[in-house]
Amino acid sequence: MAILFQKETNIFHLQTKNTAYQMKVAEYGVLLHNYYGQKLGEGDLSYLIMRADRGFSGNPYEAGADRTFSLDSLPLEYPCFGIGDYRTDCIQVIHEDGSNAIDFRYKSHEIQNGKYSLEGLPTMHWENGEGETLVINMEDAATGIKLKLYYGVLYEKDVITRAAEIINSKGNIIINRGLSLCLDFANERMDMIHFYGKHAMEREFERTPLHHGKHSIGSTRGTSSHQHNPFVILCTKDATEDYGDCYGISFLYSGSFLAEAEVDQIGQTRFVMGIQPDTFTWRLEEEESLFLPETALIYSHEGFSGLSLRLHDAIRENIIRGEWKHKRRPVLINNWEATYFDFDGDKLLAIAKDAKDLGIEMLVLDDGWFGKRDNDISGLGDWYVNEKKLKGSLKDLSQRVHEMGLKFGLWFEPEMVSEDSDLYRMHPDWTIKIPGRNPNRSRFQLVLDFSREEVYQTIRDMVFGILDEVPLEYIKWDMNRSITNLYSTALPAERQGELSHRYILNLYRFLEELTARYPHILLEGCSGGGGRFDAGMLYYCPQIWCSDNTDAIERLKIQYGTSFGYPIGSVGSHVSASPNHQTGRKTPWETRGTVAMSGSFGYELDLNKLTTEEKAVIKGQVREYHSYYNLIHEGDYYRLTSPYEDTRATAWQFVSKDKREGLFFAVVTGLQANPAPVIMKLKGLTAKAIYEVEGLRHTGEMLMLGGILLPVPTEEYQSYRYSIKMISN
Incomplete structure (x- = not known):
């Protein structure tokens, strides 16, 4: 069972194959966030929430003399404005009398098989047997305004989705802030990874330590934008590609957005995401409702690779639809x-x-x-x-x-x-x-x-x-x-x-x-x-x-950043002319092919101007891409190096789901006289199986723990493409 409610403790347990998400209906109907992370049992984790009498952090009227119950310090599931929580919030409403407080409390809930839908908005989708839906019904007692919090649990892919619906009961109200998600973390000083950029240089990787106060990214441009992407990662400070706790949050929305993290007065971290409030208000008349777009959450304790692998599979299977979902796309x-x-x-x-x-x-x-x-x-x-x-x-x-x-x-x-x-x-x-x-x-x-x-x-x-x-x-x-x-x-x-x-x-x-x-x-x-x-x-x-920038070397960073939140098959990537039209850089044909093959492949140049030799190269690239297609579009993708940290070569790898075959790609980005060796450690193979790479046979663990030695390059921006084949297991 993916969703369980324990009536005796008022605990909601949302469980996927490897993760758990826990909430508690506390005193006075306040919905607390207890936990999100690696899978554990069904005990009540609210004992970890510290309650204290904190000066200038007020208390709900119902709490009476209990000064330790404060909305200003408790981890909340959907924080509201104007009721004593001074941290960043999810919703602000202006009532007919001009007041702007709203205070949603728990009323009831429903657990449903399958997946909820949001009228007019994209959502993840799955069959009834793949996951469940939790709907938590909240209400503001003073006005009767209702809030539905939607949670979707896709068990096998470790996905939890969040969305909300605001329902007006009487009169007219104006919503001037309506966010879809809040995640509260107790005493977690985390890093936030986001993907910034500009036209022709999108989704560049940046990792920022969170500090007291607010750190926000977003767009006011009417689109999700070149400048910031609506996918972020929150992670512990020790998180790497292969180790550590990380949370991927993807907003299923293509307009202006806000993603904001705040470290509060006692070191707790709050993250919110939703429609950009700076360019949004919405008037709700009596009995009207408004759906707020969906966010998709994935947690991994196996670093960024573990997170990306799960998210890539979920997008391929549970967001992308239609005839071309798995159909081979033409070059x-x-x-x-x-x-x-x-x-x-x-x-x-x-x-x-x-x-x-x-x-x-x-x-x-x-x-x-x-x-x-x-x-x-x-x-x-x-x-x-x-x-x-x-x-x-x-x-x-x-x-x-x-x-x-x-x-x-x-x-x-x-x-x-x-x-x-x-x-x-x-x-x-x-x-x-x-x-x-x-x-x-x-x-x-x-x-x-x-x-x-x-x-x-x-x-x-x-x-x-x-x-x-x-x-x-x-x-x-x-x-x-x-x-x-x-x-x-x-x-x-x-x-x-x-x-x-x-x-x-x-x-x-x-x-x-x-x-x-x-x-x-x-x-x-x-x-x-x-x-x-x-x-x-x-x-x-x-x-x-993926980008109007078709320069293969610049694309290394663009496609690297994109790969954290999106599957490689969704990336449009083409071989273009050299010198490149955007940068003037000269790169070899093979390298342009190597980079463009990591995506939906094509060409962006005048074929009539090519030599016989260049046309022969294209013929070979097209044949090669066809032989790699299933690996690239359906296989697992691993980042082996970072183009921001490894100055000599950028490398990545594909591995089939059955681990019987793979592809290794690398581009040389820095030449040296009297060069030191460049060794690349592979990923995702079966440890004891025997694999053949470039005519040599090694066990999977030798290739993953020892690695492969790249040949000394003979020209600038040289690239390598190696097929990996299992010989025996």
Whole structure:
């Protein structure tokens, strides 16, 4: 049983295969958080909670003379604002009388088989036999406002999910802070690992010791953003790749978010996560409710590797859906870095012909095929085909590509509009901008107000009209600017704070309609590369373009950081030209292939400009990738070195679930004269089994405890790809 309630002690036990999560209904209906960590028995761990009379930490009225019962120091499951807990909280509400306190107390609970759902929002999903749901019903006695706390327990994968629903009982209230999760830790001075960045350099690893006060990351950009990712790790100070306690927290949401940790006056650590309060308010009228998005939690006492392995499996099986969940994805060529806007139908067909000859399986037509779109300052929003540029219809182009034996894919940016477009000239009020102020420009494009039904329907009809007519197997859904100047002409003044969340809800609605109507189409998410790389988008898109930066050496850090919270098969990664278009760096063909093979593989260059020798390299890479596909997309992934700490080489490894085969990849990042040896210790093998690597045979424990010796490199940025095969066990 994954969820157990002990009535005699008022203890909730949530148990997975390797972890336990415990809560207690304490005096006066206060819901305490007792424990989250390695699996243990069903005893009451509330004895570890220290109660003391602390000056300036008040007490609930019901506590009477008991000064040791204070909400300001107890570990709480869902802390509220304005009732004596001065730490960071999860919810703030403004009532009709202007007061802003809310005090949710336990009323009842339900234990259900299977998984709860959240209307209009992505969630993890599982069958009835795989896990259970706990719903805890809370209520504010003074107003009758209700709160449902949802807990999902996915037993085998060690996942616990959290979400919430606020239900108004009477009158009108305004929610101006509604977070999904709180985790309280007693006397834990922890580190917080987050993944910061910028456009073209996303998800860089940073580990920060938590200190007294608040440490927060997040986004106010309307997307999960390039700058901070909605996945964080809390860990003990001794945690490493292979050892120590760590907690992975992933927010299944693609809009603005907040992740905040606070060490309080007595050294306790509180972590909260949810929708960014700076850009959010929500008006709830009588009997209305609001779902708050889901967070997914995974604990590991086996370090970051143990955490990532569990999370990768959970995302692959229990977030990603649809036909392409496990279906082999085609190797593609995208024309963007080959042509940018300078192409016509003949140029595209020439690229397609070369692609077919090289074993590439799909041509993707990127930006510039629609409206008046010969640069990035016009045309967005005019989703009709530029037949003059293509020298024919898009349907004809697709058919000719298919006749060559290739699949066909298409780029869209449905959420945007150019000021120089027919759509904007007809409907300037359909954009997000503040009346009386000049809008903030980015790429000379504005953001369409997707919260408006007429905007949603118009763009939907244009996009679906193309998809109904043109045979294709792939869509790249892009979004190339942050959102600001928040204002909707369709919302009254008191509801303007709802715009950001309404936008995301309609984005999800569009993606849900699209994937249901065209289940055969592989949908790749994108926001200038990795600006919306989050678990919420993976619910609709089984892969996401990882970064607009295709430089193989820069990608080592980008893909390293991404791998902590997301499976490698979800990473869109392509071989591009050398010198690289973003950095000017020169790297060998083999190295570009090595890095791009750790993801959903493809090419981003002009095949017509390659030599015979270079085309032979591509043929070999495509064949090799096909032979590795199942390992990369379905196997276990291990980080062997850090590109931030190991200056000579970055290495990683894949191992099949049955441990019978694997792959070792490494890229040399630092050359030395008279070099010292570089030894890499492998992971995830069967200790006593015999494996063959590069013609040599060793036991698994020799490869894991001793390692392999890398050859001395002969050129800058040289790479190595080794197959690992079990010979006997």
